[in-house]
Each structure stands twice: as C-alpha cells, then as structure tokens.
Amino acid sequence: MRAVPTLAGGFPDISEMTVARQVHWQRWLAAAAILVVLAAIGRAFVNGQIEWTYVSRFLTAKVILEGITNTMVMAVLAMALGIVLGVVVAIMRLSSNPVLTSVAAGYTWLFRGTPLILQLLLWFNLALVFPTIGIPGLWSVRAVDVMTPFLSALLGLGINQGAYTSEVMRAGMLSVDVGQYEAAQAIGMGRLRALRRIILPQAMRVVIPPLGNEFIGMVKATSLASVIQYPELLHNAENIYYANSRVIELLIVAGSWYLLVVSILTPLQMLLERRFARGALQITR
Structure with missing residues (x-):
C-alpha cells in the first residue's frame, strides 16, 4: 500500500489522495x-383515438376565445373583490374591538x-331563500333577475377568496416590526393612516x-362556475x-389555454415580487 504523506504535526496530507466518486445508481x-x-x-x-385536427380546429374557435376572455375577466374581478375584502377583514381581525374580531373570524370560518x-350554487339559487331583494316599501327586484350567472360567480368566487386573502394579509401585517407601529x-x-402609508406597503413584500x-x-x-x-x-x-x-x-383545448395563461402569469408574478422587494435585504445573490 502506498504510504500517506504527513504534514507538520502528524496530520495526513490528503491533497494528493484520489477522491472516490459515489455512483448514484438509484437516481439513474x-x-x-x-x-x-x-x-x-x-x-x-x-396512437389513441384522438383526432388532433379537432384540437387545432377549436383551439382558436370564437366560442373558445370568448370563454378564455370571460375566464380572465371573472378572475380579475373576483380577485379584486377578494383583495378588498381580505384587507378589510384582516384589519378587523387585528382590531381590539371584540365585535369586529368575532365578525371577521366568523366570516373566515364560514x-x-x-x-x-x-x-356558487347557493348564490345562484339565492331566489329560493330571498324571492325579492331591496328595501320593503321603497323598491325591490326579483332575486332571480338579479342573481345572473355572472353576478353569482363573482360573489361566490370573490367572497370565498376574501376569506383566504384575509389570512394572507393578516400574516403580512403581523410580519411588520412592531416598532413601525410605534413610530407611526x-x-x-392615526391607525388607518399608518396602515395605509407605512404598514401595508411593507407587508406587500x-x-x-x-x-x-x-x-x-x-x-x-x-x-367551477360552469x-x-x-x-x-x-x-x-x-x-x-x-x-x-x-x-x-x-x-x-381547454387545458392548453389554462397552461398558456399560467405560463404568462408566472413570470409577471416574479417581476412584481422583485419590484416590491426593492430595498429589502437580499439573502442570496
């Protein structure tokens, strides 16, 4: 066997030793x-019974393009409603008023x-519970005329999203150092002005x-609104x-359009994250 040279102090010199690389056959x-x-x-x-000519034919069909347009319109509006509700509910959850805290917690729980x-089905069939909507003696409309598929989908998706967004916003506001509140x-x-000018901008990161x-x-x-x-x-x-x-x-065809939209939104999300992270401590470079 070849003798291993030693350094001063009796420590072995491993600089000339051959490194045995492990073969990760499990990975292969x-x-x-x-x-x-x-x-x-x-x-x-x-090789299956799939007529790909139908895929290419309907990929840009007018009714499919209308569908993806309606999908994006509903997604944007419902998300906007969810963010507004989420911010309001998150502020209520952090309030010292027990009534506001209880209402916000109940909304999130429900x-x-x-x-x-x-x-979605409950909103669409709301007329079975409230036949008319309005102020008694002043004005009223039939609920079946008001709760269209569009409005039912908007309320169902937006209000549901608000419950989840409220927890996200609450976590973001809690992540801001308490010293920022004290400095404000x-x-x-005031509390609301401090939230708008100091707390929420930092929570956005x-x-x-x-x-x-x-x-x-x-x-x-x-x-699901289908x-x-x-x-x-x-x-x-x-x-x-x-x-x-x-x-x-x-x-x-539908799956291809969903994948295309998500593929476009993902880098846009990354750009938005970088914008709000400006000035923050960079852990890695």
Missing part, C-alpha cells in the same frame, strides 16, 4: 423509470369551511408571492363536446 434508475412512464403516456395520446362549488404613533399618525399564487389558482377556480352556466372556458368547451362528442379533444 428513477430517471429511467420516469422516462418510460412519460413515453408510455405520450404513446397513448399519439367561507373557508364550505366548498367553493357549494357557495409617535409622529401623530410578504403577501405578494402568496397573492400571486392565489390569482393563478383563481384563474383555474373559475372553471356548474351555474357562466360561459367561461370550460363551460364553452363542454357545450362543444356535448354536440360533437369529441370530449378529450375539447378538454385538451
């Missing part, structure tokens, strides 16, 4: 298994504790990543395959 085996599964899935789609599709009080700022993720989730959650006949992307795709029986082809 796992990668090969994944490739086999992906190849099998791809072969099934290529709308996070029931399925979104159930809430020291210069005579924390809440933007989860809110961006919530918006991407909202784009896909609009597909159960109340809102003409979003999936609903319009369903109407087409009910007529021509090309189910898989139309589902591929």
Whole structure:
C-alpha cells in the first residue's frame, strides 16, 4: 500500500489522495423509470383515438376565445373583490374591538369551511331563500333577475377568496416590526393612516408571492362556475363536446389555454415580487 504523506504535526496530507466518486445508481434508475412512464403516456395520446385536427380546429374557435376572455375577466374581478375584502377583514381581525374580531373570524370560518362549488350554487339559487331583494316599501327586484350567472360567480368566487386573502394579509401585517407601529404613533399618525402609508406597503413584500399564487389558482377556480352556466372556458368547451362528442379533444383545448395563461402569469408574478422587494435585504445573490 502506498504510504500517506504527513504534514507538520502528524496530520495526513490528503491533497494528493484520489477522491472516490459515489455512483448514484438509484437516481439513474428513477430517471429511467420516469422516462418510460412519460413515453408510455405520450404513446397513448399519439396512437389513441384522438383526432388532433379537432384540437387545432377549436383551439382558436370564437366560442373558445370568448370563454378564455370571460375566464380572465371573472378572475380579475373576483380577485379584486377578494383583495378588498381580505384587507378589510384582516384589519378587523387585528382590531381590539371584540365585535369586529368575532365578525371577521366568523366570516373566515364560514367561507373557508364550505366548498367553493357549494357557495356558487347557493348564490345562484339565492331566489329560493330571498324571492325579492331591496328595501320593503321603497323598491325591490326579483332575486332571480338579479342573481345572473355572472353576478353569482363573482360573489361566490370573490367572497370565498376574501376569506383566504384575509389570512394572507393578516400574516403580512403581523410580519411588520412592531416598532413601525410605534413610530407611526409617535409622529401623530392615526391607525388607518399608518396602515395605509407605512404598514401595508411593507407587508406587500410578504403577501405578494402568496397573492400571486392565489390569482393563478383563481384563474383555474373559475372553471367551477360552469356548474351555474357562466360561459367561461370550460363551460364553452363542454357545450362543444356535448354536440360533437369529441370530449378529450375539447378538454385538451381547454387545458392548453389554462397552461398558456399560467405560463404568462408566472413570470409577471416574479417581476412584481422583485419590484416590491426593492430595498429589502437580499439573502442570496
């Protein structure tokens, strides 16, 4: 055996020793298994009973484009409603008023504790509980005329989102150092003004990543509005395959559009995160 040279003090000199690299055969085996599964899935789609001409034909069909437009309009409006409600409810949760705190906690408990599709159906069938909406003796309208698929979807998605957004906003406001609150009080700022000018801008660094993720989730959650006949992307795709029986082809069309939208929103979210992170301590470079 070759003698290992030693350094001063009797420590072995390992600078000339050969490094034995471990062969991670488990990784190669796992990668090969994944490739086999992906190849099998791809072969099934290529050789299956899928008419790809229908996919290319309906990918840019007018009714599909209208559906993706309605999807994005609903996602933006519902998310905006959810953010407004979330900020208000988060402020209520942090209030010292026990009534406001209880109402905010009850709102979050109710709308996070029931399925979104159930809430959509309840809003759409609100006329069964309240036949008319309005002020007795002054004005009233039939609920069935007011609760259209659009309004039902907006209220269902937006109010549900507000319950989740409130927890995100509350976590963001709690992440701001208490010294910021004390400094605002020291210069005579009221609570609401301090929230608007100091606390919320700093909290945005924390809440933007989860809110961006919530918006991407909202784009896909609009597909649930198909159960109340809102003409979003999936609903319009369903109407087409009910007529021509090309189910898989139309589902591929809808899935392609969802993937395209998410692929566009993801880098935009990253740019927004970087903008709000300006001036913050960079952990890694």
